[in-house]
Amino acid sequence: MLKKIFLISSILLLFVSCKNKNTEVVAEVVENDTAISELSIYNLPSVWTTQNDTEIELKDLKGDVLVMVMIYTSCKAACPRLVADMRAIEAQIPEAKKDNVKLVLVSIDPETDTPQRLKTFSIENNMESEQWLFLRGSKEDTREFAAVLAVNYKKISPMDFSHSNIISVFDQKGELAQQQEGLGVNNKETVAKIIELAH
Amino acid sequence: MPPLTKFIFLVSFCIGSFGFAQETQMVLVSGGSFVPLYGVDSLTVKVNSFYMDVYPVTNSEYLLFLKKFPKWKRSKIKRLFADKNYLSNWESDDAFGSHLLPNAPATNISWFAAKKYCECQGKRLPTVDEWEYAAMADENLADARKDEAYNQYILGWYETSNSYNKEIGSTFKNYWGVYDLHGLVWEWTIDFNSVLISGESRKDVDKDSNLFCGSAAVGASDLMNYAAFMRYAFRGSMKANYSVKNLGFRCVKDIEN
Numbered sequence: 001m002l003k004k005i006f007l008i009s010s011i012l013l014l015f016v017s018c019k020n021k022n023t024e025v026v027a028e029v030v031e032n033d034t035a036i037s038e039l040s041i042y043n044l045p046s047v048w049t050t051q052n053d054t055e056i057e058l059k060d061l062k063g064d065v066l067v068m069v070m071i072y073t074s075c076k077a078a079c080p081r082l083v084a085d086m087r088a089i090e091a092q093i094p095e096a097k098k099d100n101v102k103l104v105l106v107s108i109d110p111e112t113d114t115p116q117r118l119k120t121f122s123i124e125n126n127m128e129s130e131q132w133l134f135l136r137g138s139k140e141d142t143r144e145f146a147a148v149l150a151v152n153y154k155k156i157s158p159m160d161f162s163h164s165n166i167i168s169v170f171d172q173k174g175e176l177a178q179q180q181e182g183l184g185v186n187n188k189e190t191v192a193k194i195i196e197l198a199h
Numbered sequence: 200m201p202p203l204t205k206f207i208f209l210v211s212f213c214i215g216s217f218g219f220a221q222e223t224q225m226v227l228v229s230g231g232s233f234v235p236l237y238g239v240d241s242l243t244v245k246v247n248s249f250y251m252d253v254y255p256v257t258n259s260e261y262l263l264f265l266k267k268f269p270k271w272k273r274s275k276i277k278r279l280f281a282d283k284n285y286l287s288n289w290e291s292d293d294a295f296g297s298h299l300l301p302n303a304p305a306t307n308i309s310w311f312a313a314k315k316y317c318e319c320q321g322k323r324l325p326t327v328d329e330w331e332y333a334a335m336a337d338e339n340l341a342d343a344r345k346d347e348a349y350n351q352y353i354l355g356w357y358e359t360s361n362s363y364n365k366e367i368g369s370t371f372k373n374y375w376g377v378y379d380l381h382g383l384v385w386e387w388t389i390d391f392n393s394v395l396i397s398g399e400s401r402k403d404v405d406k407d408s409n410l411f412c413g414s415a416a417v418g419a420s421d422l423m424n425y426a427a428f429m430r431y432a433f434r435g436s437m438k439a440n441y442s443v444k445n446l447g448f449r450c451v452k453d454i455e456n
Contacts, residue, residue: 038278140389147310147392147439148279154393156242 040174041148046141048106051118051134058174061133064102065197066170067190070151070163072109073121078165081183083125085167090131092191097198100172103131106145108153108161110136150179169193223260223320225250225452226376228333233342235331235427246332251325252449254304254367254378255386256316258295261305264316265293271312281309284442302366304384304447310439313387313448322450324389327434329451331427334381336374343374353381353426363445384447385433394435 036042042059049055069086071079083105090103105127107113113121118134121127127134137145146153153163169178169190178193230248265272272293273286288307290296308316310324317323325333337343344350356362363384370382380386437443 040279043277043279143390143392144311144314144439150392150438152392152394152435154390 037173037175039176041145041170041176042174044141044145044148046137046144048135048137048141049115051115051122053115053119056135061102061104062174063100063172065100065172065194066102066104066168066174067194068104068106068149068168068170069166070106070108070146070149070153072107072161073113073117074109074159075161077160078163078183082165082167083127085184085187087125087127089167089187089191089194092187093194093198097195098131100198101131101194102133103127104133104135106142107134107136108142108146108151108163109155110139110142169197171197223256223450224253226253227454228329228375228377231332231341233332233335235328244328244332246328248454249325249329250452250454251329251333251375251377252322252451253376255384255447255449256305256313257302257367258299258305259301261308261316262293262295264319268315268319271315276309276312278440280311280440281442282440284444285309285312287442288444298364300364300366302368303364304367304379306363306384306444306447307442308387308446308448309442310387310391310437312442314389316448317450320450322452324387324448325451326390327388327393327431330380330386330388331430333373333375333377336377338371338373341374350426356382357426357429361445363447384445385430385443387446387448388434391434391437392439394431 166181171177180190230246232245335342337349370379
């Protein structure tokens with residue numbers, strides 16, 4: 001992030017010294033593009049690993065509507081239903097809008113959920129298309145991200161966690177737009193929000 | 200996060216900061232096992248030895264932090280990281296004002312800010328288990344939870360208002376040498392959001408006073424559980440950007456091998 005700021009300020013400096021109208025406009029666009037709103041989750045500097053073993057920051061997802069849920073792959077109780085809820089939501093997004101939507105599953109058990117394991121989970125659950133993104137981060141960053149989503153969780157045994165079941169929708173700027181809490185709840189509002197936001 | 204990225208991240212947020220504050224006194228809390236009073240489960244929890252700040256972080260210490268890291272000032276902080284009550288009791292961005300004591304615990308601070316403060320000192324916030332473990336102690340015993348006077352003291356404090364503006368060190372020094380775990384302010388823990396017992400109550404709270412409502416605990420079997428229930432329920436009702444007037448924090452540190 002620092003690097004980016006540095007880069008932008010050097011670009012700006014360059015433009016200022018050039019005093020060329022056209023380039024100034026470009027600089028402005030660059031600036032707007034990087035401005036992150038106060039409530040945006042893109043303020044979080046955490047780095048995550050995907051099911052494809054690539055590293056991303058949340059702000060790399062900027063511009064997409066995000067549907068996010070926290071799960072762990074060894075979960076036998078609530079998670080399969082949460083996953084089913086996510087798939088039910090995905091199924092209702094019109095094809096034309098799907099490119100603008102990412103369905104993100106964040107692991108609350110990063111020690112167990114390696115990228116390989118997330119990959120396997122995605123294959124087993126038919127979540128292989130580009131809309132599906134699985135993330136794992138450090139224990140601390142996971143705790144922080146859960147705090148932002150207001151998801152509470154606790155490890156209750158070596159194998160199990162208890163956790164709140166919340167599906168959150170974020171707009172293209174990374175601001176929370178809608179949350180549904182509970183299992184198998186009516187997803188009408190969630191779907192409506194996604195369709196309203198996506199274009 | 201890979202170590203290098205983490206390092207760069209820490210450096211970028213805490214440049215030149217380690218030990219920015221005056222040396223805060225810490226004491227060793229020797230590890231052990233205990234059964235948390237009122238958790239999600241009643242399993243025995245093992246706590247490793249750790250160092251704990253002797254006192255909660257004070258207004259003057261927090262001011263020093265803000266001077267070093269202006270983006271955490273009241274007018275600069277992002278709403279994602281702190282609600283509008285953040286430092287709302289302060290006179291301005293750069294002064295807590297004469298109505299607050301320099302040596303009183305810093306309050307109206309969000310979890311993000313408390314976490315950052317500790318990270319920038321090379322420390323961290325305690326876990327719920329660590330905090331509860333250290334706070335079982337009275338002056339003489341590592342675990343005084345069965346002592347009636349100890350429980351009366353804690354509950355007596357829960358009924359006292361405005362204790363947040365008392366000087367640090369004005370309560371008792373516990374078995375480990377830690378002051379003020381009970382008696383001045385409630386304190387943030389790193390995994391406050393591991394409490395699930397009050398999942399519903401957090402939906403309908405919007406005022407400080409509501410956050411302290413312990414009415415659901417009236418049926419709790421004894422005073423000991425009642426006091427602990429209050430703390431767990433309080434944690435369960437919090438969100439990470441909430442800033443509350445009687446919620447402060449202190450830091451802990453792992454023992455390096």
